[in-house]
Amino acid sequence: MAQQPSIPKGTRDFTPTEMMKRNYIFDTIRSVYKTYGYLPIETPAMETLQTLMGKYGEEGDRLIFKILNSGDFKTSVESADYASATSLALANKFCEKALRYDLTVPFARFVVMHRNEIQLPFKRFQIQPVWRADRPQKGRYREFYQCDADIVGSDSLLNEVELIQIVDTVFCKFGINISIKLNNRKILTGIAEIIGEPDKIVDITVAIDKLDKIGIDNVNAELLEKGLTADEINTLQPIILLEGSNEEKFEKLKTILAPSETGMKGIAELEYIFGMLQNVSMQAAVQLDLTLARGLNYYTGAILEVKANDVEMGSICGGGRYDNLTGIFGMPGLSGVGISFGADRIYDVLNQLDAYPKDTKEATKLLFVNFGDAEVAYIMPIIAKLRKANIACELYPDAAKMKKQMQYANERNIPFVAIVGSDEIAQNKVMVKNMLTGEQTLMDKDELTSIHTA
């Protein structure tokens, strides 16, 4: 037997059925973005390696898919270097391009390159695939779509509020119950300050981020391992285990973080956001969650994450404020804030909930049975007219057995079949069969457009 063809690990083909579901997801998100005034852009699948390296931390660098240079790349490395160089160093010589790892960094690059063409504040959305050389597992792919919306060039916290509204609207449309978790990087910084270990902020946040998963004892063990003293860990306990309503949490936090100016600023920012959200009716609960510590090292203010309530799945949407992302590309002082929907995880969640609207299952509305050229000649003008009226219809291409044609309609979820033979032609009518109920009605040619609403 010939060798079975295959696709790379962590990538997927999408069948027509799957594509209709996926397009429903993209269309929904896109339409919400548009109603909030975001404009579409696209950027290339590949960026220069230089643009991407160093933006996602050490772990992120390792997960960037690099593209081998064309031509005789071997000459770019001296044989002496070859023996001593690390794989990473060699990769940097052999590759000057890489597949994008997310949409935020390419967007920052876009803003800097097009600074003279865009108007600030600039609101853009972008729905494109990204690639990560991760080991695939549940809810994790090597190629997946992100649906980003960002505002750059505005410090206003109203942007954060707006993005939360968007999140709520989108998941409302999908019918997915969610919790929105909110935190602020400044609060995390404040916490690190008051326990006297400002340098260990990353270790601390990474550890407390695992609270839900591994429990308080293991978190403390990890903190100890990272070099915190028992005293410092004790100071941290009331903060990690903070409970009650959002208001209660804020009150307690204000006392604890009083000595930290940064921490207090973070609290004030979040209080403003929560306050403004009172003015809009939200479906989802928004919770202050101090254990939320998104890994990306460019967030500086509010951070948010969305989890589905009824399905076991990693976060399906995330985002936050990054004050100086364009700075690394030579354009300092520009603040941005954005969110990203993980379309592929939303797809998995919707599949588990089976929460797709009916019409994502059907494409063609009406199939005309083919009895032969004489009948086709009668049908063709009718079909043309229906298509003009924006009704998706098709003619079975072969004069095959009727059974076969009916089967085709059935398998493709085509809701109506038009049967036109010599009898119908003689009466100048069309026989329409409703495939759901099995009912057949003899209709005038002009009546056919009414199935549009059926």
Add this chain to the structure above:
RNA sequence: GUGCCCGUAGUUCAGCUGGUUAGAGCGUCAGAUUGUGGUUCUGAAUGUCGAGGGUUCGAAUCCCUCCGGGCACCCCA
């Protein structure tokens, strides 16, 4: 990068203390029904048992290597 589990018709799996010709459900195809699908009935096809090597009179079954898949950690959408 680390650890664990799994590879048998298109698919989901059974068979695995080595022993004739490798099975089942679902799906596929054909017919019952030459102008009627989805239900029903009847019949049929389908496999280098992931690949290579070893042990044996004999391997889907035991051992080794490789390849592929899944899950968890790390990290993340």
